[in-house]
Amino acid sequence: MRRMERRQATREDRHGIISRAPFWLAGCVAVLIAALPASSPAISDPAKEVIHCLRAEYGDLAGFSVSYEREIRSSSMALLGGPATGDHASGRIHFRPPHFLKIAQEAPKPETVVTNGETLWWYIPHKQEAHRYRSEDVGRELRVLADVFRGLKEVSEDFEILWEGHAENGDRRIRLVPDPPWAETDHIRLAVTPACRLRVVEIHNTVGNVTRFTLGPLEPQDAFEEGFFTFSVPEGVRVLDESP
Numbered sequence: 001m002r003r004m005e006r007r008q009a010t011r012e013d014r015h016g017i018i019s020r021a022p023f024w025l026a027g028c029v030a031v032l033i034a035a036l037p038a039s040s041p042a043i044s045d046p047a048k049e050v051i052h053c054l055r056a057e058y059g060d061l062a063g064f065s066v067s068y069e070r071e072i073r074s075s076s077m078a079l080l081g082g083p084a085t086g087d088h089a090s091g092r093i094h095f096r097p098p099h100f101l102k103i104a105q106e107a108p109k110p111e112t113v114v115t116n117g118e119t120l121w122w123y124i125p126h127k128q129e130a131h132r133y134r135s136e137d138v139g140r141e142l143r144v145l146a147d148v149f150r151g152l153k154e155v156s157e158d159f160e161i162l163w164e165g166h167a168e169n170g171d172r173r174i175r176l177v178p179d180p181p182w183a184e185t186d187h188i189r190l191a192v193t194p195a196c197r198l199r200v201v202e203i204h205n206t207v208g209n210v211t212r213f214t215l216g217p218l219e220p221q222d223a224f225e226e227g228f229f230t231f232s233v234p235e236g237v238r239v240l241d242e243s244p
Contacts, residue, residue: 066215096224
């Protein structure tokens with residue numbers, strides 16, 4: 001009953017960074033947050049087992065880097081007879097708790113998203129543009145991404161967490177459904193290896209498109225060089241202030 005009542009709540013009218021940036025950025029900032037209380041080691045719910053193992057794997061890290069490959073699956077293109085996938089990209093994600101994040105796209109063209117928790121920059125070198133946002137204005141997705149990389153330490157009631165069973169390769173799959181609903185995201189699916197590595201993140205939007213990230217092995221980082229999570233505008237680059 002609580003979930004039905006909350007789903008009837010008015011959806012947010014103001015679009016965040018998802019409506020202003022390409023899918024690779026939207027997907028990067030649309031991963032997960034969990035709503036699970038502490039429990040004893042003997043956990044009967046397989047979805048909770050996945051969340052607890054992720055907390056154990058990521059929660060105490062001082063920082064890390066991880067490679068990613070991203071593809072977008074378009075339901076509209078498939079219906080029209082075109083290819084179901086497209087817009088491939090790859091790069092690296094760097095994170096330092098609690099909210100320092102850098103997403104460095106390497107292919108097909110270099111682009112960078114970097115935030116220190118207060119300001120977020122999206123730098124597009126081939127366009128000589130740098131978009132500036134206040135972190136509080138880019139939506140809950142950015143905070144969600146930071147939380148998963150902290151091992152889901154924040155306790156919330158923002159998601160219903162559903163067990164989806166095992167993939168053919170043995171990965172454990174869970175689905176996170178925003179509750180109350182989000183304007184753009186229908187649900188998020190995670191695939192976690194038997195060794196408790198987050199391997200795949202799929203962001204399913206409300207019109208049926210899927211942004212899929214496949215993550216490489218985690219590379220723990222004890223420290224990053226000074227200024228790694230800050231951005232200095234290069235000479236000749238136009239700055240576009242996207243915050244009101």
